[in-house]
Amino acid sequence: MSLLQGKIAWVTGAGRGIGKAIALRLARAGSDLAICSRTVSELHEVAQEIEKMGRKVFYQSVDVAQSQALIQFHESAVQALGPIDILVNNAGGGGFGFIAQTEIQEWDQAIATNLRATMIGSKLVLASMIERNGGAIINMSSVLGKMGAKGAGAYSAAKFGVIGFSQCLFEEVREFNIKVCVICPGYVDTPLIPDFLGLAREKMIDPEEIAAVVESLVSDFTRGCPVEVVIRPQLSPGA
Numbered sequence: 004m005s006l007l008q009g010k011i012a013w014v015t016g017a018g019r020g021i022g023k024a025i026a027l028r029l030a031r032a033g034s035d036l037a038i039c040s041r042t043v044s045e046l047h048e049v050a051q052e053i054e055k056m057g058r059k060v061f062y063q064s065v066d067v068a069q070s071q072a073l074i075q076f077h078e079s080a081v082q083a084l085g086p087i088d089i090l091v092n093n094a095g096g097g098g099f100g101f102i103a104q105t106e107i108q109e110w111d112q113a114i115a116t117n118l119r120a121t122m123i124g125s126k127l128v129l130a131s132m133i134e135r136n137g138g139a140i141i142n143m144s145s146v147l148g149k150m151g152a153k154g155a156g157a158y159s160a161a162k163f164g165v166i167g168f169s170q171c172l173f174e175e176v177r178e179f180n181i182k183v184c185v186i187c188p189g190y191v192d193t194p195l196i197p198d199f200l201g202l203a204r205e206k207m208i209d210p211e212e213i214a215a216v217v218e219s220l221v222s223d224f225t226r227g228c229p230v231e232v233v234i235r236p237q238l239s240p241g242a
Contacts, residue, residue, distance in 0.1 A: 005222065013037040013087045125168075138180075
């Protein structure tokens with residue numbers, strides 16, 4: 004029997020791309036799912052796939068940049084499924100544009116979506132995880148959370164912040180048997196990568212590969228905890 008059988012996993016940004024792949028992978032491994040994203044039609048399709056596997060699923064449309072919406076989702080998910088065992092803070096995006104030409108409100112939105120939502124989601128599940136002496140929190144950063152790039156000022160700053168927050172969180176909760184890992188992918192073949200960049204999608208990371216890493220992180224390690232995983236395309240999509 005899988006170690007994930009009967010666990011409750013919460014995945015944000017689960018309507019498509021990396022989040023969808025993670026949610027379905029965890030469901031196949033035996034987890035029940037709480038999933039959220041902004042597009043309810045996409046969520047409904049993912050929920051149907053999860054239910055076909057015989058797993059329970061709770062879903063709602065949520066803008067993770069809205070703190071109260073996250074809080075309300077968590078409360079409803081716990082009522083429907085039970086306390087969260089695995090949290091994957093995957094939702095993100097935005098924050099691109101040259102610094103001198105970007106409105107401050109765009110920075111606020113990028114930080115709220117990529118960093119503050121990760122912090123709030125983590126805080127919401129901590130009390131229960133500490134009480135039960137176990138759990139896992141996986142935070143999605145980016146290669147741009149480790150190196151800057153033109154036109155990615157707000158996004159990169161937020162993803163750097165996700166790494167720093169994850170490092171602090173691990174030190175605070177490791178003795179409660181709570182795993183904390185931050186994943187930093189390079190180019191992943193999702194709709195977030197626009198075609199006009201001219202990159203070769205067949206050379207990008209498959210979302211299923213990110214999902215496989217998440218499953219391994221939350222099921223294969225008992226005495227160790229990978230605290231940071233960087234995943235780059237084997238072949239350069241721009242070559």
